[in-house]
Amino acid sequence: MSAMLETTELPAVFDGVKLAAVAAVLYVIVRCLNLKSPTAPPELVFQDSALARFLLKSCPLLTKEYIPPLIWGKSGHIQTALYGKMGRVRSPHPYGLRKYLTMPDGATATFDLFEPQSEHCTGEDVTMVICPGIANHSEKQYIRTFVDYAQKNGYRCAVLNHLGALPNIELTSPRMFTYGCTWEFGAMVNYIKKTYPQTQLVVVGFSLGGNIVCKYLGESQANQERVLCCVSVCQGYSALRAQETFMQWDQCRRFYNFLMADNMKKIILYHR
Numbered sequence: 001m002s003a004m005l006e007t008t009e010l011p012a013v014f015d016g017v018k019l020a021a022v023a024a025v026l027y028v029i030v031r032c033l034n035l036k037s038p039t040a041p042p043e044l045v046f047q048d049s050a051l052a053r054f055l056l057k058s059c060p061l062l063t064k065e066y067i068p069p070l071i072w073g074k075s076g077h078i079q080t081a082l083y084g085k086m087g088r089v090r091s092p093h094p095y096g097l098r099k100y101l102t103m104p105d106g107a108t109a110t111f112d113l114f115e116p117q118s119e120h121c122t123g124e125d126v127t128m129v130i131c132p133g134i135a136n137h138s139e140k141q142y143i144r145t146f147v148d149y150a151q152k153n154g155y156r157c158a159v160l161n162h163l164g165a166l167p168n169i170e171l172t173s174p175r176m177f178t179y180g181c182t183w184e185f186g187a188m189v190n191y192i193k194k195t196y197p198q199t200q201l202v203v204v205g206f207s208l209g210g211n212i213v214c215k216y217l218g219e220s221q222a223n224q225e226r227v228l229c230c231v232s233v234c235q236g237y238s239a240l241r242a243q244e245t246f247m248q249w250d251q252c253r254r255f256y257n258f259l260m261a262d263n264m265k266k267i268i269l270y271h272r
Helices: 012-033 050-058 076-090 141-152 183-195 208-219 239-246 250-271
Strands: 097-102 108-114 126-131 156-161 200-206 227-233
Touching (some): 076 141, 097 183, 108 141, 141 200, 156 183, 239 250
Parallel strands (some): 126 156, 126 200
């Protein structure tokens, strides 16, 4: 009877399995959060010039070591997911006027115009002409946040709505936005130049928008008139090489490819 009441000890192999499982979980956490990635200052590639030296002097942040938030700050996936959720709650809602432009082929281009909420630090009239990322528009959270900050610092903002991206704007011609078409962005810039002849321009493009604004400025010398500078954020430089990269499973790239493709399909099917 006493033998039956004795507690049966688990075999040692079970403890080994538990340790292996814990080690595997820790490895996945470290790998997913990029905790082993060292912090470092940004790598700067530039030509030595008066403008470059002025920018480095004016923006000391460019040469400082970037220290991200603890634990989750080194993971781009978590940063993206957190902003996707938190941005819906805390994102500002700047007020602007929607403008409609009829293109030569009958397409209806739209952009939103936001007036500055304070005087610019230079006392000048400066307008940011902004081109969002793929399938994006002025109602996206990151655009609203950017515009709100720019307004408060004295900038007028004009934000292009990519052709077909807004669900409540019907297409009036058999085409939507593409990877390299600059027609709608050019029409918006021309409107700003004519409406505000005294304003200077800061050209800003995000992701796909970075390709469009750089292409626009390079298409004609006249397109660079009254442009103080151009800022391209997270621009992809080669569509063909990017396509190969997005087909890889490493760093969940193929998952993002699926999300972007699904978004494009929804836009196309909506307008069919």
